[in-house]
Amino acid sequence: MTITQHIKNPNILVYGETLIDEFPQQNVIGGAPFNVARTLSLFGARPLMVSRIGQDQNGTAILAECARTGLSAEGIQIDAQHTSGRVVVELASASNTDCIEGGEGTEGIEGIEGTTTTHRFHILGDQAYDYIDAQLVTTLMEKYYQDAPPDLIYFGSLIQRNETSQASLMALLEADITEGASKFLDLNLRDGQASLETIISSLNYCDMVKLNEDELAYVIQHACPAVAGTAIKDDEVGLRLACEAVMAEYYMQAIIVTLGARGYFYLDANGICLHSLDQSPAAIEIVDTVGAGDAFAAVFIYGWQSNWPIEKTLTAAHRFATTICGVRGAVAESKTFYQDALQAFEQMPV
Template sequence: MILPVGEILFDHFPDGKRLGGAPFNFAAHLKAFGLPVTFITRVGMDDDGNAVLDALARRGFDIDIIQRDAHHATGRVTVSLDDHGVPEFTIVPDVAYDYLAYSDAVAAAVAQGPEMIYYGTLIQRSETASATVMKILENRPPSTRCFCDLNLRKNCYDQNSITKSLVHCDILKLSEAELSILKNQFNVQTVDKLFIDDLMHNFAIEWVSLTSGPRGSTLFTGDGVFSAEPSVSENVVDTVGAGDAYAAVLAAGYLRGWEPARILRRATRFAGALCGLSGAIPEDMVFYRPFLNWMNDGGES
């Protein structure tokens, strides 16, 4: 079982709203791949919250574990796109997921011994939700791997939340921009590879995945450094959720024991395919058909 923890929200685009949030996007992809996923989040007692529960139920999630908040609205983000389809986010503060609690249901899910826990920093912008995430990580069984996708959003992180996240991290995913932020946070001037080597050593991180947009991606492991060219697509609609799609395949590949080079090829291909859609999550499950064979280690790419 994979246990993603964090925000679910509605991304409000110029042409309407779509369900999003990095932990949900990650969870939805893995669920569509046929992997067992229990998603932990908190939504409001409002129309958006009801819509979230309906969407999760349609995708086969257990909604009994989803927390409801009578005093705070469901998460919301406004999204604007530049001429290249690259998003800019404005994240509404003080919403339901900021009050995620360590409930009996959450404790029971952790006690089941998930193979992997996924988390980021946005869910940790509040003291309440941050304490819940840390309690989940501290109470996990020793065999549970921790996947941290930093997803550093403006005004939604600090050095404390970053450091606490790294302490528990086995697999770290970050972008080039987030790598630069990390180097500034830790006041380090060294070249990227040496900084990543130090991160892996100081925090006992097993893998670091660095995504570089049009320059592809790199995976740093104890066995070496692996790189992949970006997926070439002439039909890019937007890049919303591409990193979450990449993260989902990275996690699946780690748990399935794929070779690093294969993981990179597959993660790149899947993220590239998603960029041909509008928004972060496919509405039609047919989208996943070309990729389902991967979960049984069939097919090469």
């Protein structure tokens, strides 16, 4: 099977940071939204990435990665004053037996064997992605979405730390031209990078949210007044009660909680509750856990847009997130990797 590029208008809009993760041994292109957009593109979807980079070597590398993965760079603005995003990463060791969800900003994620992977991310401030120009975004929207909005708009919290990019996002989410698009929030909280006001606003705008256990606990404690102070039990009953509280507060369609090595917990407005709590974690040799959560989000969006049954969508997302832990970086170098994954998705029972 061959993944072909489409010439139709992009029907998924990904808004957020593109950046360089500076690991001790190497630099890796990253940013959760960019990881999601690249993965979707490699699967043959039609995402449009909206971000901003500097006129520098890192910006050139980001544009080259767009070309390599077939991702349109039309929505990536060039900033003559600010540098491309940078994150300085410190890390320790990782378990080689169980896949753990990791990602930009993750700290102290413990595996089944008790080995801890520690990624400490120092996210530099005042970067190009903090200054996404609203007028340029509007022009792009008018070019592609006069007849119909994108199917889905993906956004997170880091991109909202600066009022310029936050205002551009709010204008996008509130625009008449994007009315009808589903809003997917990948919360991705980073220490000191998002205010409570931003978190509450984001939850109010989204139709679906993906967050991890720590983020769910934070939302329950600080953004759900009706249940503030309630401790979350990490079993099926406790997670369901917590998810129901968030959904009741923010009237969203679905909530996805990623559970590290235990997989996921899903609840939607129709009362469908699915999880992998009873499944044994897949054994895999861990190469790098960074980007596993982004891989999950990308496949969930791909399955949602492809009208897969929700059971298949979640299973495929979980399996792919596990698989991506076996390669270096959030996005594999080999395009065959994605062709093989698509074949495996197609062979899954409906």
